[in-house]
Amino acid sequence: MLDMKVREDRWVRAAQVARRSGADVGLVEQVLFLQTLPPWERLARGIGRSRLGKVSRA
């Protein structure tokens, strides 16, 4: 349930950023998620996704 709340809040925030910046809301949501990770985890996902397909996103 906590996970759902985190996602919900992130989408609300993403919608606000998208409205202000003109960026795509789905892209903004991903940026906001990546913002919560250390850089090396972002890289791991970027490389992991290209090699292993989709990686689940909490």
Place this chain on the structure above:
Amino acid sequence: MPDQIAGMTAEEVELLRSLVGDGIRFMVVGMSAAILQKVPGVTQDIDLWFARGQSDELSVACRKAGATYYWRAVPPGIAGPGIDQIDVVWHCHGLGDFEEEYARSEEVEMAPGLFVRVLPLERILVSKRAAGRPKDKAVLPMLRDAIKALKDLRGRGED
């Protein structure tokens, strides 16, 4: 945390630590640099752009990490056990020379305790646009929107 979790092998992390430790001047460019800066993209390799004139030092730093810098190939590269994602770059389309771009580079913690310079997103966008291959063109909208979003967040002190 084991280095492998960083998306790189332990050998690749060791190589990067050796390069930084020996004061080799380089920066991460391309999609791996974009991903490190929060762009939700994908990549298969890590492109490192090196300043010219440091081949000897580069060879030594690679050897310390159990790798080899092979310079008599076009393009030159770095090879060794466990090292298969590192690509050597000497020029980036559409950008200035290394010194000019290095002066604008930003620092990112690429693995725990390992700080490297990365090409800023705005410059990655310029280089991708100039390179113009289908795979470069495909990431342009993503880079543009990520830049917009991060600019907005920074403007509000949220990044």
